[in-house]
Amino acid sequence: MRVPRKHIEQLKAGALSGRQDGADGPAVVKLGTWLGNARNRAAKLPEQRRADLDELGMRW
Numbered sequence: 456m457r458v459p460r461k462h463i464e465q466l467k468a469g470a471l472s473g474r475q476d477g478a479d480g481p482a483v484v485k486l487g488t489w490l491g492n493a494r495n496r497a498a499k500l501p502e503q504r505r506a507d508l509d510e511l512g513m514r515w
Contacts, residue, residue, distance in 0.1 A: 457514060458487045460491050461488075464483070493508065497515055
């Protein structure tokens with residue numbers, strides 16, 4: 456997963472269930488920021504979350 460820090464993904468309506476804002480429309484996800492934060496907090500992530508990200512090809 457080599458994603459630039461400023462990369463943003465726009466997801467289709469309904470792609471995210473349980474959104475905090477309660478909206479059902481398209482969602483904007485700051486994927487690069489999320490991945491960077493996950494890398495910085497790797498030691499604090501639950502073991503299962505790390506394993507799931509490893510399976511997806513996460514670059515730590």
